[in-house]
Amino acid sequence: MKKLGFIGLGNxxxxxxxxxxxAGYPLTxxxxxxxxxxxxxxxxxxxxxSPREVAENSEIVITMVTSSPHVEQIxxxxxxxxxxxxxxxxxxxxxxxxxxxxxxxxxxxxxKGIDMMDAPVSGAPPKAADGTLSIMVGGKKELFDxxxxxxxxxxxxxxxxxxxxxxxxxxxxNNLAAAIAGVGxxxxxxxxxxxxxxxxVLYEVMSASSGNSWVxxxxxxxxxxxxxxxxxxxxxxGFTTDLMAKDLGLILSAAEATNIPLLAGSLTRQLLxxxxxxxxxxxxxxVIARIIQQLAGEDEK
Amino acid sequence: MKKLGFIGLGNxxxxxxxxxxxAGYPLTxxxxxxxxxxxxxxxxxxxxxSPREVAENSEIVITMVTSSPHVEQIxxxxxxxxxxxxxxxxxxxxxxxxxxxxxxxxxxxxxKGIDMMDAPVSGAPPKAADGTLSIMVGGKKELFDxxxxxxxxxxxxxxxxxxxxxxxxxxxxNNLAAAIAGVGxxxxxxxxxxxxxxxxVLYEVMSASSGNSWVxxxxxxxxxxxxxxxxxxxxxxGFTTDLMAKDLGLILSAAEATNIPLLAGSLTRQLLxxxxxxxxxxxxxxVIARIIQQLAGEDEK
Numbered sequence: 001m002k003k004l005g006f007i008g009l010g011n012x013x014x015x016x017x018x019x020x021x022x023a024g025y026p027l028t029x030x031x032x033x034x035x036x037x038x039x040x041x042x043x044x045x046x047x048x049x050s051p052r053e054v055a056e057n058s059e060i061v062i063t064m065v066t067s068s069p070h071v072e073q074i075x076x077x078x079x080x081x082x083x084x085x086x087x088x089x090x091x092x093x094x095x096x097x098x099x100x101x102x103x104x105x106x107x108x109x110x111x112k113g114i115d116m117m118d119a120p121v122s123g124a125p126p127k128a129a130d131g132t133l134s135i136m137v138g139g140k141k142e143l144f145d146x147x148x149x150x151x152x153x154x155x156x157x158x159x160x161x162x163x164x165x166x167x168x169x170x171x172x173x174n175n176l177a178a179a180i181a182g183v184g185x186x187x188x189x190x191x192x193x194x195x196x197x198x199x200x201v202l203y204e205v206m207s208a209s210s211g212n213s214w215v216x217x218x219x220x221x222x223x224x225x226x227x228x229x230x231x232x233x234x235x236x237x238g239f240t241t242d243l244m245a246k247d248l249g250l251i252l253s254a255a256e257a258t259n260i261p262l263l264a265g266s267l268t269r270q271l272l273x274x275x276x277x278x279x280x281x282x283x284x285x286x287v288i289a290r291i292i293q294q295l296a297g298e299d300e301k
Numbered sequence: 302m303k304k305l306g307f308i309g310l311g312n313x314x315x316x317x318x319x320x321x322x323x324a325g326y327p328l329t330x331x332x333x334x335x336x337x338x339x340x341x342x343x344x345x346x347x348x349x350x351s352p353r354e355v356a357e358n359s360e361i362v363i364t365m366v367t368s369s370p371h372v373e374q375i376x377x378x379x380x381x382x383x384x385x386x387x388x389x390x391x392x393x394x395x396x397x398x399x400x401x402x403x404x405x406x407x408x409x410x411x412x413k414g415i416d417m418m419d420a421p422v423s424g425a426p427p428k429a430a431d432g433t434l435s436i437m438v439g440g441k442k443e444l445f446d447x448x449x450x451x452x453x454x455x456x457x458x459x460x461x462x463x464x465x466x467x468x469x470x471x472x473x474x475n476n477l478a479a480a481i482a483g484v485g486x487x488x489x490x491x492x493x494x495x496x497x498x499x500x501x502v503l504y505e506v507m508s509a510s511s512g513n514s515w516v517x518x519x520x521x522x523x524x525x526x527x528x529x530x531x532x533x534x535x536x537x538x539g540f541t542t543d544l545m546a547k548d549l550g551l552i553l554s555a556a557e558a559t560n561i562p563l564l565a566g567s568l569t570r571q572l573l574x575x576x577x578x579x580x581x582x583x584x585x586x587x588v589i590a591r592i593i594q595q596l597a598g599e600d601e602k
Contacts, residue, residue, distance in 0.1 A: 099496060122510055136506060157509065161502045169496040170506050177482075177489030177512035183565045184481025191552060192474030194561050195400060201462050205437060205471050208458065209423060211478035213514035251492060260495050260597045263572070264484045267564055296561045 001025050004150070005058030007051050007074055007081070008095070009036035012121070013064035015129035016094070016154045020062075021045050023153045028057040051075070055084030060147065064094045067246070068101040075105050087113035092147060094135070094154075096120040098250045099168035100257055102138075106164045115143050118167040119151060122174075124239065132156040138166035172254070175247045179285070180264045182215040183271060186289035189221055190296055199225045221289030230284035238284035245272040245281075302326050305451065306359030308352050308375055308382070309396070310337035313422070314365035316430035317395070317455045321363075322346050324454045329358040352376070356385030361448065362392050369398040369551070376406050388414035393448060395436070395455075397421040399551050400469035401558055403439075407465045416444050419468040420452060423475075425540065433457040439467035473555070476548045480586070481565045483516040484572060487590035490522055491597055500526045522590030531585035539585035546573040546582075 001024060006017040009031040017040055021027050027045040030053070031037050037047050048054045051074040055061050061081055065071055071093060075081050081091065091109055093102065093116065106116040117139030127133045135155035137144055144160045151158045161170045188211060192202045199222040206216055219238075220229045230238045248269040255262050271288045280287040302325060307318040310332040318341055322328050328346040331354070332338050338348050349355045352375040356362050362382055366372055372394060376382050382392060392410055394403065394417065407417040418440030428434045436456035438445055445461045452459045462471045489512060493503045500523040507517055520539075521530045531539045549570040556563050572589045581588040 134510065159506060161506060162498055165496075166498055166502075169493055169498050170503060173489040173493030173496075173498065173503055174507050174510045174512040176492055177485045177507060177514075177517070178510070180485025180488060180565070181478075181482035181512070181514055184478045184485065184569075187481060187563050187566050188474040188478030191477055191556060191561055191563065191566075192470055194559060195466075195470040195555065197463060197467055197470045197474065201467075202471060202474055205460060205462060206475050206478060209435065209475045209479070210515050210519075211475040211482070213478075213482055213516075214511050215514075216478070218511075254496065255492060258495060260492055262488050262492065263568055263593075263596075264481070264565060265488050265492075267568060268485075271564070292564075295564075 002059045002150070003028070003057065005029070005048075005054035005061040006045075006064070007031070007054055007061065008064040009033065009040060010064070010066065011125045012128040014039065015125060016064060016133075017045065018043055018129070019131045019153050020150070025150070028054050030054045050079040051081045052079045052084035055081045055089075058089070060090045060092060060150065061085065062092045062094060066095065068097040068250070071095055071097050071101060071105060076108070082108060082112060082114070085112065085114050089114055090143065090147065091116040092119050092151075093117075094119045094121055096171060096247060096250070097168060098254050099165045099172070100254055102165045102168050115140065116164055117143055117147065118164055120167050120171045121155065122171065124237070128154070135159070136161050136167040136171045138162050138168065139164045172247060172251045175244070176251050176262070176265050178215055179244055179248060179268045181213045182219060182286060183264070183268050183288065183292070185211065185213060185216050185219070186221050186286070186292050189289070190292055193222065194296060219284070219286040221286055230286050231289070235280065235283035235287040235290070237282070238286070240282050241272055241275045241285045241287055242281040244285035245269065245276060248272060303360045303451070304329070304358065306330070306349075306355035306362040307346075307365070308332070308355055308362065309365035310334065310341060311365070311367065312426045313429040315340065316426060317365060317434075318346065319344055319430070320432045320454050321451070326451070329355050331355045351380040352382045353380045353385035356382045356390075360390050361451065362386065362390070363395060364392070365395045367396070368547070369402040372396055372398050372402060372406060377409070383409060383413060383415070386413065386415050390415055391444065391448065392417040393420050393452075394418070395420045395422055397472060397548060397551065398469060399555050400466045400473070401555055403466045403469050416441065417465055418444055418448065419465055421468050421472045422456065423472065425538070429455070436460070437462050437468045437472050439463050439469065440465045473548060473552045476545070477552050477563070477566050479516055480545055480549060480569045482514045483520060483587060484565070484569050484589065484593070486512065486514060486517050486520070487522050487587070487593050490590070491593055494523065495597060520585070520587040522587055531587050532590070536581065536584035536588040536591070538583070539587070541583050542573055542576045542586045542588055543582040545586035546570065546577060549573060
């Protein structure tokens, strides 16, 4: 079995790394937080003092951090992954970041003869712990085939979506569509309920009509219309407003860099920002329905 | 069988009225256009010279016209439906109009002891001809039960959604959610494709993820990704830009009258207007994807 490295043991990364250890992979890990490092070491992993040290001890380095600057920080510089990697080795960045940063890192890696794939995930921490994430992988097909068995340890659905960078692009394109569909569904419910319709009837009709969507089936913004909606539990996440705002920020950043106007995407980003201003950053992103309701004079429910 | 009246024999109404004649109902009809009147008379209906004359000969009057002013015009005045109706008779307005106008007509009818239901439909002319429309009915439950067998002649799914006016409200709420979800999906595809993703891969990933929706399954904006999308055939409708723009106009009008800000709904309305300005009024509304693409510098396909 290949020697693996794993950098970034947060809410998601810790579960993913633990699954690799359980599957029997020799794993070298790094994180600045001592607690998850101790937990991984207890499970059988080896701790390293820097990203570079992880790279020196691994054939494949997996990274799972929270932002584009974090990825740049762990990849570049004297203590970075690229400084420690040997030619022919592989980087798999599973962070959700700006695809333009992905391409920059991939180009720097290629200069050193190192292959890179981007493999961002869908799914909350429980799916990371269970190894049932969805993983969208960008990179050469032969590289994908070579690494598939490793990714299968962490994910239930592992899809090859194109060249390096395309994992990020496809994931973000999906989240853009989902977030805007959410705004549409929330406005539809606001309009209907304010004009006297029963939310349960709205749900029933939309479910059978052109308004149906994944967000409708999971995030009706009024309590107790459907089971499992965050609205049933004061918008407990789910997928937080902070994370959706981060994804929309990445989308708009990549879009601006390539001159893609996204009118509805921009509006959605601002609604997420309003939700953060209202103190809802750690609630489920469907709490933007409450912002939309408040603009229409609805009291907090 | 009840004596029925039918006013408004356009693309939709003609097929609906023909189905009522075929089902054996005695039917009095009216339209300003001679051709559909002749066709209905040939099929066994009786022509009347005015909405009032229809009402004088009917226990239940069904109306199917294109706008709120049309409904007011046929209902009110000396030649109007209300002038000709007897106490205890019933109006079923199947037009898609401003729910505030619906309530105004219903109030005027109630003053004369006449009951009213609003029963707007979903589905294009072929479904009107086949009697397979979806019909969303607002009105008293006992009235709905009493008229259900008549509505069943025209529709496959006939749903009672609340008091009078709620048919319009629920239908428009659904269309609002659908149109905005469309914009989201189109922006998602634009973002993905401009940054290098394959539209087929985007469709595959979104279908299995949070971006899934009825609009995704019917209106992918790039040709030959899914069967049946209007984009495969230069955006032949489907449901036209003009009609979707009309529905968004009704939504925003009702929303303004009741102080409901609809940020994404307004934006979507403007995109539909841009599509009309580009000469796409009679194309499927998903042609707004082309407007969104053109803003990003994409050539016409």
